[in-house]
Amino acid sequence: MDATPLYRQLAAHYLDAIRAGSLKPGDKLPSLRHLMRQHGISLSTALQLCRSMEGEGWVEARERSGYFVRRPRRLSMAPMDEPAADRAPDPAQYVGIHAKVSDFVARRRQVTEKIDLSIARGAPELYPAEALRNAMTRLLRRRPGMLAVAAPLKGQRQFREVLAQRSLRAGMTLSPEEILVTNGCIEALNLALRAVAQPGDTVAVESPTFYGLLQVLESLGLQALEIPTSPQTGLSIEALDLAIHTYDNIKAVVVVPHLQNPLGSVMPDAHKARLAHLCEQHAIPLIEDDTYSELLDAPVPPRALKSFDASGNVIYCASLHKILAPGLRLGWITAGRWQARVEMLKFAQTRNNEALSQAAAGEFMATGGFERHLRHLRGCLKAQREQTADAIAGFFPSGTRINLPPGGLQLWVELPERLSSWRVFEAALAEHIVVAPGALFSNSSRFDHYLRINCGWPYGEAVDASLRRLGAIATELCRALPGAARAPTAAPAAPARPASDGTGAAASNRASTVSAEPSSAA
C-alpha cells in the first residue's frame, strides 16, 4: 500500500509533466473542476494538490484564472556580486583548513546520510562502469602477466598517447613523453607545488577555492594568498597583478580556469592569455587544474591555460575521476620546464601507477563510447543542476543567490549574509543531510554564509526532499536571527501562511518570504 497522500501522488504526476516539459512555463494547470472529474477526487483534495504545488514554487495562482506553471524562479534571482579587485588581498596565511575539514569530516561520520550533497562527484549510474569493466576483463584475459610486473614509471604508453591526442582539442600540443600519470589530480597538484615552492612560500589561489587545494597547501607548509575571483570569469587578473606588486613574494599561482570549484566560473580566453603572460613576465610558475573542463556544456573543451604558454611556465594538471569513473584514481601532469623534477618527485612519492586502470581507461577513451558517455553525462548534469537550482530557488529563504554555471557538478549558493552556513550544516546533519559549508573554501570568513551543493545525483524524491528540508532549515535559522524582520532581501516579507496544505512549515515559510501576494485560485 502506498502511504503517500493522494494529493501528493497527483502532485508528483504533474511535477513529472513539468519536468519533462509537457507542461511548460506559462501553461495552465487543469482547473479544479477538471482535476476533480479526471481523477475522481474531492474539491478539498484538488485544492490541496494545487496549493502544495504552489507552495513548492512550481505553479502560481492568478486571480480568477487558475494555476499556471511558473518560469523557473532561479531566473529571477539576483546574480551574485563580482568581487572587489581594486584593493590588495589580505596577506597570505597558513590556511588552518585541516582543523575545519577534520571537524567537518568527524561530524559527518557520525551520521549515515540520506544523501550527500557535500561532495563534488557524479552518481555511480552516470559513469560507464560496464564498459570499463569489460575493458578490464578483456585486458586481464589477454595480459594476466600485467599484474606481476611493475607498470612503466610515467604511465602506460597507450594511455598517455590517448591523453596527448585528446589534449589537442584543448589547444595543447604534447608528446606522450611529456605526460606523467599520477594518482588523481590531487597528486599532480602536490607534485606541481613541491616542484616550484618551498615550505613557507606564498602561493596565490582563487578565493573561494576547493578545500582540497587549501589542504595540499597547508600540508606542504605553504601559505595561501587568496585572490578575488569572479563567479563568472574566474580569477581576477587585476587583483593578481595588484597582489604581485604589493607582496612580491608569490612563488606560484594555482588556477582552475574552467568550471572553478566551487564557483563554476569559466575564464575567457582573453583572460587566460593575460594570466599566462603576467605570470611569465614575473617568472611565477602558473599551475592549471583542469579537472572539470570536459563537463562544460559544449561539444569541445575550452582552450587550456597551458595552450597560452610559450615558455614552459604553465604546469597542467588534470584527472579522470570526475568525468570517466570516480572509482579510478587517474590523474596526469605535464610540467613544462619542471618536468624532470616532477618525475623525480613522483618516483620518490608513489612510484608508478598500477597498469590495469590506465590500460582500461586508455582503451575506452580511444573509442567513440567515451564521447557518447561525455555527452550523456553533460546532459544529465545540466538537467540536475537546473532542477537543483529550481529547488533552491523554490525552497531557500529570500536573499539566497546562485549563479547557474555552464557545466559541472555543483552549485555555489549564497545564503542571506548573516546566516552561518556552518549552522545550516549542523542542523541539516541532525537530519542526515550533508552539505559543504562555505567556511571550508577559504581561510577568510568571507564565504561563511555560502554552501556548496552537489548536483551529481539524479534529481529524485530523495534529493528533492533533502533540498526542501535544507531550505526549511535555512529559513528557520534565518528567522531566528536577531532583527530578522529587517532581512537583507528585496522581496517584501509576508506573514507566514498556516501549514494547512500539509506540506509543513518549510514550504509555507519559503512561500512567505518569496511570494509577494499569495492568492488562492477560484
Added chain:
Amino acid sequence: MDATPLYRQLAAHYLDAIRAGSLKPGDKLPSLRHLMRQHGISLSTALQLCRSMEGEGWVEARERSGYFVRRPRRLSMAPMDEPAADRAPDPAQYVGIHAKVSDFVARRRQVTEKIDLSIARGAPELYPAEALRNAMTRLLRRRPGMLAVAAPLKGQRQFREVLAQRSLRAGMTLSPEEILVTNGCIEALNLALRAVAQPGDTVAVESPTFYGLLQVLESLGLQALEIPTSPQTGLSIEALDLAIHTYDNIKAVVVVPHLQNPLGSVMPDAHKARLAHLCEQHAIPLIEDDTYSELLDAPVPPRALKSFDASGNVIYCASLHKILAPGLRLGWITAGRWQARVEMLKFAQTRNNEALSQAAAGEFMATGGFERHLRHLRGCLKAQREQTADAIAGFFPSGTRINLPPGGLQLWVELPERLSSWRVFEAALAEHIVVAPGALFSNSSRFDHYLRINCGWPYGEAVDASLRRLGAIATELCRALPGAARAPTAAPAAPARPASDGTGAAASNRASTVSAEPSSAA
C-alpha cells in the same frame, strides 16, 4: 643447428647434474676415459670439458684422481666486516642522491638490457598473477559498480581486516581502523616522514640503505644521518645511541629490521627491543619499513619492531608488491600516535587508493593459496640466491665478499676495495647488463666498491652468462688498477692461464686469482 661447441654442451649437461644435486660436492666426475667412451668424444674434447668446468669453479682437479665437484666456493669466502660502531657517524647531510640516481637512470635507459640485475624484484613467473586475475574478474562481475564509486579513504574494509589479522603473526595487535592503505611502501614512508619531521630536520638511517629512502629524504628536504649497520644484525644500536648523544637533533629513525635492503641483515629480537626502547626514551619517532619480512626463509615472519612499541612511538610501513604482485601498488601504514596526521596527509596527497586491487588482494590473501604462494616464492628465491652467490664466488675477482642473507631478493657484493663499482656498472652497461652500483646506497663513498645484485630471476643461461661477464669485467678492471699485483686478497695470485679452453679471458682470469694450484687431471 646448435653453434655451441660440443664440450660446452656437455659441460651444461654436467652442470645441470650438479645444480640438480645428482652430482654432489665431493663426488667424482666421470674419468676422461669414461667421458670419451660415453659421449664418443676425443681426449682433447674431454679435457676441454673438464678444464672449462674447473675454470668456472664447479670442479677441482685432484692429482692422479680426476675431477671432483667442489663445495660451493661461497662457503669459503671471507664474510663481510662488521661496521665500526665506536665513533660517532659523520654529520647528517643533504643526500644529493637524486643526481646520482638520475645519472644511473638516464644511462640505463640508453640500453635495452639483456637482464636487469639492478632491481630488487622477483620475476613475473614467481607471482600468482592468475589467481589475482581470477579474483579481479570475479569481483568485476559481482560488483561492476565498484569502478563508479570512490573507494573508502582508509582502504577496503576486508583488505584491512586481512592485513590486521596477518599482522598478529608478527606480534602486532591492530584493529583494521588503525590501518591505512597507501600507494606502496614508498608512499607510507613519505607520509611517516612528513608526519614527524620538517624540512631541514635530521633523520637517522641505516648505512648502506636503499636509494629509494635516500630519495624520499632528499625530496622532503630532510638530512640523512647514516648509522653503521651490520650485514648480519642490522642497525648498530650502539652507534645510534652515540649519534643521539653526539648530535641531539635526530627527528626520526628509519629502519628495515628484516632483510634490510641492500644488506639482507635481520635484526635480532633483543636488538629490536633495545631500539624501540632507546627511541621511546629520547622521544624520537621510529619508522619501521617491513617490506621484506615475508621473504625470510621461515614459516612465520619475525616479530615486528612495532610489536615492541608500548607508546605508539613506532610507525609501521609495509607493502605487498615484493611478496604478492609487483604490478599492484599496495602498501599500508599504521602510525601509532601520528595516525590522524598520517591520514590527513594521505588524503591531501593522493586521496583513497583504487578498490579493485585491494579487494582482489584481500580475497586472495584470505585463502590458503597465499601461504602456498609464499612458500613457493621463498623456495625459489633461496635457490636463486644460492645459485647467484655460487656464480659470484666462481666468476668474480679474488677479494670479492658476500654474505648470503637468510631470505630476500638480492645479494650485496663487496668488490676488492679500490675497484669502483660505478666503473663496473658502466662497463657492464656497455654489454647490456645492468647492476646497481653501491654509490647509490649511501651519501658517503664507503660503499663505492659494492654492487647490489638482484636474485629475483630464475637462474638460467641469461643470468649465468650475465654474471659470468660481470665477473670478467670486474676482474679485468681489477687487473687494470695501478699496483694490481698487490691486490688486497688473501688468495695468492697465480699467473693467468691462456684461454685455451675456449671460455675466454673471463673464466681464466677468475681462475687465475682463485685457484691456488691449477692442475690437470690425468
